[in-house]
Amino acid sequence: xxxxxxxxxxxxxxxxxxxxxxxxxxxxxxxxxxxxxxxxxxxxxxxxxxxxxxxxxxxxxxxxxxxxxxxxxxxxxxxxxxxxxxxxxxxxxxxxxxxxxxxxxxxxxxxxxxxxxxxxxxxxxxxxxxxxxxxxxxxxxxxxxxxxxxxxxxxxxxxxxxxxxxxxxxxxxxxxxxxxxxxxxxxxxxxxxxxxxxxxxxxxxxxxxxxxxxxxxxxxxxxxxxxxxxxxxxxxxxxxxxxxxxxxxxxxxxxxxxxxxxxxxxxxxxxxxxxxxxxxxxxxxxxxxxxxxxxxxxxxxxxxxxxxxxxxxxxxxxxxxxxxxxxxxxxxxxxxxxxxxxxxxxxxxxxxxxxxxxxxxxxxxxxxxxxxxxxxxxxxxxxxxxxxxxxxxxxxxxxxxxxxxxxxxxxxxxxxxxxxxxxxxxxxxxxxxxxxxxxxxxxxxxxxxxxxxxxxxxx
Numbered sequence: 065x066x067x068x069x070x071x072x073x074x075x076x077x078x079x080x081x082x083x084x085x086x087x088x089x090x091x092x093x094x095x096x097x098x099x100x101x102x103x104x105x106x107x108x109x110x111x112x113x114x115x116x117x118x119x120x121x122x123x124x125x126x127x128x129x130x131x132x133x134x135x136x137x138x139x140x141x142x143x144x145x146x147x148x149x150x151x152x153x154x155x156x157x158x159x160x161x162x163x164x165x166x167x168x169x170x171x172x173x174x175x176x177x178x179x180x181x182x183x184x185x186x187x188x189x190x191x192x193x194x195x196x197x198x199x200x201x202x203x204x205x206x207x208x209x210x211x212x213x214x215x216x217x218x219x220x221x222x223x224x225x226x227x228x229x230x231x232x233x234x235x236x237x238x239x240x241x242x243x244x245x246x247x248x249x250x251x252x253x254x255x256x257x258x259x260x261x262x263x264x265x266x267x268x269x270x271x272x273x274x275x276x277x278x279x280x281x282x283x284x285x286x287x288x289x290x291x292x293x294x295x296x297x298x299x300x301x302x303x304x305x306x307x308x309x310x311x312x313x314x315x316x317x318x319x320x321x322x323x324x325x326x327x328x329x330x331x332x333x334x335x336x337x338x339x340x341x342x343x344x345x346x347x348x349x350x351x352x353x354x355x356x357x358x359x360x361x362x363x364x365x366x367x368x369x370x371x372x373x374x375x376x377x378x379x380x381x382x383x384x385x386x387x388x389x390x391x392x393x394x395x396x397x398x399x400x401x402x403x404x405x406x407x408x409x410x411x412x413x414x415x416x417x418x419x420x421x422x423x424x425x426x427x428x429x430x431x432x433x434x435x436x437x438x439x440x441x442x443x444x445x446x447x448x449x450x451x452x453x454x455x456x457x458x459x460x461x462x463x464x465x466x467x468x469x470x471x472x473x474x475x476x477x478x479x480x481x482x483x484x485x486x487x488x489x490x491x492x493x494x495x496x497x498x499x500x501x502x503x504x505x506x507x508x509x510x511x512x513x514x515x516x517x518x519x520x521x522x523x
Contacts, residue, residue: 166246171224192477195227196234196443197467201474202227205264205467208271212263218256228253229260233464236445258456264463272469275346275376276300282380286391288341293429294516295422296382298406299391300346301339301433302399304358305484306332307350307447307461313454326354328485333450333457334361335437337465338393343436344472348465350458358398359492371404372501385511392508394429400492402501406509411491418517422509425516438481440468448482 182190188198195202206223213222220228232242232253239257243250276285276299289298306326314321314331324331332354338347352361362368370376378391392404397411408423409415415423441447444464452460494502 168221168224171227172221175223194234195230197230197471197476198474201470201476202230204474205230205268205470208268209260209263212267213259216259218259220256225256226260229257230467232257233261233444233446233460233467236448236451238451254452257452258459261452261456261460261463264466265459268466269348269462272466272473273345273348276340277376277378279379282378282391285340286380289429289432292341292432293425294520295425295429295512296384297380297389297391298394298429299340299378300393301430302362302393302395302405303337303430303433303437304361304398305335305337305437305441306330306354307335307450307457308332309354309450309454309457313450313452313457317454323353323355330354333454333461334358335461335465336361336365337433337437337440338367339433339436341432342472343432343439344469345436345465348462350461357490357492359400362399363495371402372498384508384515387508387511389508389512394426396427396430396487397491398487400494400498400502401505401509402498403504403508404501406505406512407492409509409513418513421517421520422513434484435481436468437484439472439478440464441482442479443468443471 180187188200191197191199191202197205203223206226209226210222213225218225228242228246231237232239237245239250239253242248243253246253276282282299285299286297290296306328309324309331311331314324321331324333326332326334333350334352334354334356336347336349336352336358337345339345347365347367349361349365349367351364381388381390383389390404392406394406397407399405399407401407406426408426409419410423413420413423444467446452447461447464450457450460
C-alpha cells in the first residue's frame, strides 16, 4: 500500500473513532469493517484514539486529512512534471525530425535520387513551390555562382547554400526561422544570404540586366511595344516601387529614420526599374529611401546621367511628322517630360481627344513595368516586407530582379502578381538644366499624338 492509501485509511479510522466517542450508541460501519480499518493504524494513533476526550481525535483527524491532501498534491505534481518532460522530449524530437528534412544529406538525396523519379511537370512544380523557380533554372544559378562560392571557402555545398537563400527570398523567411529549420545559427544564415545576394547583384547583373543597345534587340523591343500601344520606337517603361522595411532594420540609423517614411505610410526603400515588352528589366536602381520622390530618384540614377549626356546611343530613328524620333522610354506624370522620356499630357484625362488617346496608349505601355513589378514581388515575397539589414537591402532587391529576369527569359509560369498601391505622386517639375530636353520632348509628344490620332481615325 502506498503512502496516500495509508494516510487515507488512517484518516477514515480517526473519523470512525471520533464518531463513536461523540455518539457511542450508533455505528457508521459494522464492527468488522471498523476493526479492519483500525488495524491499519499505528500504535501511537490507537493510544490517542482510546482517549475519552474528543479534542485529540478532532486534531488528529484534521492532521490526517491535511496529510492526505498534501500527498495527493505531490503525486499530482509528479505526474504533471512527468507529462511536461515527455512533451519537451516530443518537441525536441519533432524539431530534430524537422531539421533533418532540411539537412545536407536530405537535400543531396532529393537532388540526386528523388527529383529524377518524378515526372518533369511534378518536378518543376515542386521546385517552384520550394525555391521560386524550376530545377533547370536553379541549376543554372548554381553553376554560375559555384566558382565564387567555392572561392569563399564556405563550409556548406554550393547548391545547398543557394537553395537555402532562394527559399528565404521566395517565402520571405527571417534568418531566425531559416536557422531553426536548417540547424544553423541565425548570424550564419544572414552571412550566407548576404554573400549569395551580393554575387547575384554583382556577378550576374551584367549578364541578365542589359540596356537594349544592340540593333536586333532594340528592333525586337520597339516592335513589341508598338504592337501593344501603336506608338513607334518605345524601348522601355519606367516606374518606381516602395520596398517595405521593418522598423527594427532602421534602429541603427535613428538620425535618418524619417527619411524612410514613404507616402503610403510605412518605412521603405525605393526601387526604380525599366522593363521591356516581355516584362524583363533592363535597368535597376536602388539608391533612395522611401521618402524620396520618383523624379528625384530618377535624376540621381546612372541611367538619367547617361541619357542626359547622350552616353547611350540608340541607332534607330523614325520620322514622325518631320520630327526624328529616337527610341524613348515611357512613364507616368511622376517623371519629367524629356526627349527620351514620354509622359502623359494629363494625369486625369482632361486633355483634347487626340491627347487623351495618346495618354491611354502610353499608359498601356507603362503598365508593362507595373505588371513586371507585381511579378517580381509575387515571386520573391521577401520584397513584400524586407527582413534583412538596411545596408544589405539594395543588393537583396537587385538580386531578386536578376532572378526575376532569369525566370522571364526561361518563360517560367507567372505567379499571382503583387498588387501595387495606386500611384498618387505629384507631377514632376522641369529643372533649368533640362529645359532643352523638355521643349524637344514637348514637340515630339505632340507629333506622336497627332500621328496616332490620324492613323487610328482613318481605320
